[in-house]
Amino acid sequence: MHEFEFIDWIRRRVGRPKGRRGVGVGIGDDLAVLRFGGRVLLIGSDMTIEGVHFTFKTATPRQVGHKALGRCLSDCAAMAGVPLGAIVSVAVPKGFSNRVLKDVYRGMIRLANRFDCPIIGGDTSTSRRGLVIDVCLLGACEGNAPVLRSGARPGDTLYVTGRLGGSILKKHLTFEPHIEAGRWLAQHLPLHAMIDLSDGLSSDLNHLCRESRCGAELFESQLARAVSPAAKTLARRTGKSPLVHALNDGEDFELLAAIGLGPEKFPPLPPHVQLLPIGRITRSGVVELVTTDGRRKRILPQGFRHF
């Protein structure tokens, strides 16, 4: 059973809550959406595990904290939400250094302060192996509706907020959650669907298309301009092409947005928003790459998968 089959299995069983409590969107989006007190709440969690999402050989403790909270903030950005607060559970192996643990928290707190998103609670416990951090983020929508994965329409242009691939070389520990960009897009453009690129473009675009019941085509000519320098560096080591890294590498934490407006009609973008066109939404049920010589190749989810 793959991870996504398991998520579907859960989804079929958990149902929707009764009457008064009004959960809007449940499992399957970046964050869950609830209506509460006449407003829209967002909530979701990400677990960050030593040996899976980071190792202290390549990450500083502060970077680990930054990543643990940043992953959730990136989910919030993809919903066009504002973070309200974070709940942090940590499991710490016996004999773990206090200094390192404090530095992990310093990394989280620094990022939390920048986004006015205090750590408001959590749990501490013992781990049998390695540091485990679970961050649950509570957010809200202010000035716009939550942007889901499911709203993409045929004809929408697909954009990313930054260059892709090779994140493992550094960016997965230092990325900036695009909270401001997510909200700006929702408030100024016909933004129909959005997701953050955590599993890799090939996987996450397939998620978005599946939730929106549509297909997509990526243009190699456009995508080539969205390949990061890190993808090129990494490609020299791996022997794969930079384009394959841009397609399949996880943890870019850029936003992928389906917008009902082509690049030629754009209003001026503010300095904190970058948009690179990479393709468009189609009626087909599949995700394809249109190569520079006009051939079509099917793009299957090939980013990182858990169990």
Place this chain on the structure above:
Amino acid sequence: MHEFEFIDWIRRRVGRPKGRRGVGVGIGDDLAVLRFGGRVLLIGSDMTIEGVHFTFKTATPRQVGHKALGRCLSDCAAMAGVPLGAIVSVAVPKGFSNRVLKDVYRGMIRLANRFDCPIIGGDTSTSRRGLVIDVCLLGACEGNAPVLRSGARPGDTLYVTGRLGGSILKKHLTFEPHIEAGRWLAQHLPLHAMIDLSDGLSSDLNHLCRESRCGAELFESQLARAVSPAAKTLARRTGKSPLVHALNDGEDFELLAAIGLGPEKFPPLPPHVQLLPIGRITRSGVVELVTTDGRRKRILPQGFRHF
């Protein structure tokens, strides 16, 4: 550094959020309290770890799921809150049985359905050792204010909602979160402070007194009537007294309530609420046991501690 010193360290650093967002109580209570859309939200998390909180040698997969969600529901009960929804993150070791994982979820979903508390989101990932489950619970207060640890007043009577000790024999896997009892107490009695007994009475009463800046005395004669049969069974194996088990064993998940009303003045209790008096709140800064022959013994936190 002890767990509570670490929590204090975090608490001093995370601060309070700015203006509009209104977090009421931060780290240090059973759940964090936020004001949102004119209403009171509760949020908090508990991590449940194979080899620390359970083992599949003694727990069925459904009991593991029950415990993982039940721990959070018990926190919600201690705030006199109503659960709204749960976010469940799991980390699963390679090669873990799908059947077992589904049964863990079945245990959670069954309890979730009983409390109208759907699983609304979460995260799945890989663990390097053992199953790790983090549940983040979102709740609300309806018809009463949240009940904190910090409101106990000298003269309050201390009650527990059930018998204590020996939970490791079974109850830590099968306990019932006292959601209804918590709310009934808040709505019908002068309930000043409450906490759920997860670390053990000796520890959790010290937490409550510390947050309320007061002391407490437990009466051996009363406490003896609150000792569970399981504590007596366990005492025969360990050679400790049943009273020591009732004082120090963790994971009873009963509520400990400080109420401004002695047992002689009580209105009739509904069938789902049981209250056993065990002592009272004092002005002293310490927690003491008053033995049947009138001696006083200091009670220090001796329940389960992580790192």
